[in-house]
Amino acid sequence: MTNKPQMLKLDIQFFGDKTLYEHKQNMATIGQQLQKLEGELSQKAIDPTATMEDLQALQKSKADLKMRFDVIKEQHDGMEAEQKAKFTQQQEQNSLGIASENDPKQKVAKAKAELIRATIRQQPVSPDVRQALGDRNGTGGEKLLPTTMSDQLLMEPLVKNPLREISTFTNLMNLEVPKISFQLDDDDFIEDTETAKEMEVTGDVVKFGRNKFKVFAPVSETVLRGTDVNLVQSVERALESGLAAKEKKVAFTKSPKSGEEHMSFYQTGATAIKVVEGADIYEAIVNALADLHEDYRENAKIIMNYADYTKVVKFLNNGNSTYFAAPPESVWGKTVKFVDAATDPIIGDFSYSHFNYDLDVLYERDKNVRTGIEDFVLTAYLDHQIKLKSAFRIAKVVTTP
Known part of the structure; x- marks a missing residue:
């Protein structure tokens, strides 16, 4: 077998x-x-x-x-x-700095994406998403942007707005702050006469108002159906850019909207920032720094547009390239920030420049019927108060006839 x-x-x-x-x-x-x-x-x-x-x-x-x-x-x-x-x-x-699905950053990114999608599709946002984003309201019936998302949008420094690095930013309701952070029992303790005069006219407390504006973040159907990371990055980048643009616009405009005049460094009238002149930009800034009281000069910074700075460097170089290679701080001994909208250099202690976002940020959706693109819409209430005008100077070149 x-x-x-x-x-x-x-x-x-x-x-x-x-x-x-x-x-x-x-x-x-x-x-x-x-x-x-x-x-x-x-x-x-x-x-x-x-x-x-x-x-x-x-x-x-x-x-x-x-x-x-x-x-x-x-x-x-x-x-x-x-x-x-x-x-x-x-x-x-x-x-992208997201470790894993169990990492808190990944959970927040996923929750943000779900919130954006639910808003655009007009669907309710789940309690789990609100909890992940730190929602302060347990009812879930309002349109308040949860804490995590609003704090990151409003409070994290943005490269696109240099003021974020030197001004004061808060997100407080009905904010009132003193102009001077300390007091003495002697009424004449303020040595700077400009400051004393200003406080006598305007009072010693700053009250912040509510100036409503909207930022639209267009979201295509492709992005909406894409990954959580791409969706969140796309929307947050647009919102951050919009907030930064609004902040710079109100702070440096010479043609402010009605009711927003006080927010501009270039406000005119009786409460305008003092203008200091010079034969050229370099001299005007030197004179402005010298004109500041020592209390403000110590922490003073300079905001100017880059075109004016290149004129100064060209003048100082006088045939050599020393200042082209040197940092801007070496010219006046103070930190320099570049903003193209700063038509005249602004010199001062920018801790007295205070931006406050009042109330909670709202979110909703809108659709452009012509393009079919959905918009994730952020509504915010912003106020910029220059708490002490005497802490600043505007440098201006003397115009010869």
Whole structure:
């Protein structure tokens, strides 16, 4: 009686919940059995004593092993592709500073994306999303932007607005602050006569108002259906840019809207910042610094446009390139910030420049029917108070007839 070859008995379902490593091991085991069987089949094929039944049995065993190998390989390839996709996604998240799905940053990013999508699609925002974003209202019925998102939008420094690095920024309701942070029992403790006169006219307390404005962040359907990271980045970048643009506009405009005149450094009238003149930009700034009281000069900074600065550097170089290579701070000994909207340099202690976002930021949606693009709309209430005009000077070049 001819010995029948032993068939490898494997339960295909056995591989259903295996790890990728175990799949590789099983593929290697079956592959070795298949290779061995192919060798036996080749030997039998040239063996004149082998019967057709022997060859058919070996061929059947080979077909069975091949089928099992293909099934396991399919499972292995699917699992490997899934792990590679997760690894790629993880690398993208790491490059954006997001560690993993269990990382708090990732949870916040996901919650932000869900809030944006729910708002645009006019769907309710789930309590879990509000909780992740630090919602201060437990009812969930209002349109208040949750704490995490509003704080990051309003309070994080933005490169696009240099004032964010030197002015005071708050997000407080009905804010009132004293103009001077300390008092003495002597009424005549203020040595700067300009400050004393200003406080006599305007009082010693600043009350912040509410000036409403909106920022629109266009969101296409492609971005809306895309990844959480891309959606959040797209919307936040637009909102941050809008807030920065508004802050700079109200602070440096020479044609303010009605009711916003007090927010501009270039406000005219009885409460205008004092103008100090010079024969050129360099001299005007030097004179402005000298004219400031020492209490403000110590922490003074300069805001000017870059075109004026290049004129100063060109004048100071006088045939050499020393100042082109030197930092701007080396020219006047004070920090210099560049803002193109600063048509005349502003010199002073910018801690007395105070931006406040009153109330909670609101969010809603709007649709441009002409383009079909959805807008994530942010409504904010902003006020900029120059708490002490005497802490600043405006440098201006004397115009000769």
